[in-house]
Amino acid sequence: MYDMIENTDKKKSIKLELPKNPELLGKWCLFILDFLEKIGVGDMSIWRECIPEACDVNWKFNYRLQARKELLHDINEFAMDFGQPVLHILNPALRQEFGFDLNDFSNRNNRRIQNILKRGVIRNEEEYRLVSDKVEEIYADDSQEQLVNQFNELLAAY
16 A cells, blocks of 8 residues: 555645556556456456556656556546446545545546647647547537537647
């Protein structure tokens, strides 16, 4: 357990630094995979192949930080796709182990998306992916049609 994550400021900084800390990122990802396997949602061997390479501190690939950010994003999205019954059990376990949970990432992403909308422009590939993922999440909801159109305009302009 990470007892050092008691106060909110430390919690936020560690959460945001997760991709920069390969050891902690590896523990986070494996914790989620172990949990999902324990509740019987399937085989996680494909995910397990990606984690050691992305979290290898000696990995010389130029885009290793981006790869770690993508791994974190993908694992979190994968876990969140199982919905509230799984998240209701997983999030408290993550909070106990790490001091934060998947909701912290979701809230941060929503704030980032709001900033992109206010700014009116996507600045980089990470923001593009964030907006694209949000479109995939909400496109089927007819009440979100105007927002989807707004997102699609931003994506097309990038």
